[in-house]
Amino acid sequence: MPDHTQRLTEAISTLVDDAASHGAELTHDEAVAAFAVPHLRLINMAAAAAARANGYLHRVDDEADSGPVEHRWGRTLTVHTMANFGISGVLRNPPVPDRLAGELAGYLSGPPITGEYLTVLDADLPVAGSHQxxxxxxxxxVEGELDGLVPLPSAATFARNPWDDALRHGGCTVLRQDAPSLEPSVGSFLPRWLVEDLFAPYRAIIAWKPLLLLNIAQPERVLAAAEYEIEPGRVVDRVHGDGLGMVENGNGVDEWEEPGWGPCRPDPDELAEILQVAEKLSARLMLWPDPPDGGKKARQHPSNRLRRAAHQFLATVSRLGADRDVLHQRNRAEVIFGYVAALEHLMTGAGEGHSDLGRKVAQRTAVLIGRSDEDRLQIRQAIADAYGIRSSVAHGDDPDERHLPTLPRQLHAYLQQVLRDLIILGPDFAVDKSCDDALLSVAIREKAITGPVGEAVAGLPASARWIRADVSIRGRARLRRRVPRDRR
Incomplete structure (x- = not known):
């Protein structure tokens, strides 16, 4: 059986050797492109054969009106790829690293390797070590940690860097997860983030589970500044977000650049509490089954309702500034609309119609998270007011401005606690029946809701047991402008 990978490596080495003998002529990328074109056909033929042997990136082109179905394997090397990945620069600046041929062969023909998801957070979290x-x-x-993930690392000096300035600088907090089933991208003239924005039917947040827990565990919003899908050493695709960027900061004596973090900036003691809450809830959330695919029945599955509510919540909090408040006054009604939609996902049962929905959601939310009769009445009234604003927005009317200044913060805190308590109670908790029964029976409320939630949060720090407690003192610490860690 022929060794197709060896033939591919030999074809790439021939290109490298010929480039060395024509070094004086290769003064710019266009010259390298013109020189490389005769080699590309042989390289790509060998790459297709090696990719097929490796079972790598198989596509079927069956859109043609006539003729046989066309099978394609692996990737194609083009002059555009050579310039973007730094291959042209390496050929113009010998010596060529010995490992380049192997790296390029892997990019073109595999074999498959485990991918990775990476989400950059817009929060300044002083994380030490790693946390699940x-x-x-x-x-x-840390600076340089991502160098080995870029396409063709041996040519990276001459390549377009796939990371934004803040991520290259180091100090950014990220969420990472291995992705064995990730289907690597083949390549496109359009950036991946643009393809997703134009053609994806909805915005899917890859790291929605940890992002949700970090937003439940403390008052300030935490967002995904950028999301990447990575095939280490071959492809880095930014699928959403622009990254953090760098901003100027100072303490009156020194000035420096730092990533453009959002309002979540806890000190180490605060972060320890946040992580304690997130890790406690993480164990509960991992008991929920993966959301099933399918029709209407699958969409009503508790895991799918939680996922949709989490996405709605995370999309809505992107409009917030500091201290849970809306960043722009004009967005207050839309934020209220988003919170109500998330509550509806969570507080209605499978198969329930839209009849009397506002009353059901308001009462069930009050029963689930209210800590006293007065508190429950206040929650019910606030959600009823929110439904009034949502109705006005949906029908093109001007919303009642009396509640616009206060409702977003109230609803944010309510939704945080609803999400926390439902995660604790688990996917088998029948929110419609249990909350409706608990409305009529204190004993049922204690057995089905208050008792299990109270037991679960008993081990948390006192400041984290009641989400709707006053956060003004902690908020001041979060809003400080901390000096960089290397300047302390």
Whole structure:
């Protein structure tokens, strides 16, 4: 049986050797491109054969009107790829690293390797080491840590860097997860993030579980500044977000650049409490089964309802500034609309119609999270007011401005606690029947809701047991502008 990978490596080595003998002529990328074209056909033929042997990146082109179905394997080397990945620069600046041929062969023909998801957080978290949250690793990137992940690392000096400035700088907090089933991208003239924005039917947040827990565990919003899908050493695709960027900061004496973090900036003691809450809830969330695919019945599965509510919540909090408040006044009604939609996903049962929905959601939410009769009445009224605003927005009317200044913060805290308590109670908790029965029976409320939730949060720090407690003192610490860790 022929060794197709060896033939591919030999074809690449021939290109490298010929480039060395024509070094004086290869003064710019266009010259390298013109020189390389005769080699590309042989390289790509060998790459297709090797990829087929490796079972790598198989596609079927069956869109043609006539003729046989066309099978394609692996990737194609083009002059565009050579320039972007730094191959042209390496050929113009010998000596060529010995490992380049093997790296390029892997990019073109495999074999398959385990991929990785990486989500950059817009939060300044002083993380030491790594922490498991809902199947993801929370850690802090140090300068140079990502160098080995870029396409063709031996040519990276001459390549377009796939990371934004803040991520290259180090100090960014990220969520990472191995992705054995990740289907690597073949390549496109359009950036992956643009393809997703234009053609994806909905915005899927890859790391929604750990992001949700970090947003439940403390008052300030934590967002995904950028999401990457990575085939280590071959492809780095930014699928969403622009990254953090770098901003100027100072303490009156020194000035420096730092990543453009959002409002979540806890000190180490606060972070320890946040991680304690997130890790406690993580164990509960991991008991929920993966959301099933399928029709209407699958969409009503508790895991799918939780996933949709989490996405709605995370999309809505992207409009927040500091201290749970809406960043722009004009967005207050839309934020309220988003929170109500998330509550509906969580507080209605499978198969329930839309009849009397506002009353059901308001009463069930009050029963689930209210700590006294007065508190429950306040929750019910606030959600009823929110439904009034949602109705106005949906029908093109001006919303009642009396409640716009206060409702977003109230609803945010309510939704945080609803999400926390439902995660604790688990996927078998029948929110419609249990909350409706608990409305009529204190004993049922204690057995089905208050008791299990109270037992689960008993081991948490006192400041974290009641989400809707006053956060003004902790908020001041979070809003400080901390000096960089290397300047302390």
């Amino acid at each position: 949250i809902a199947g993801w690793i929370l850690s802090q990137i």
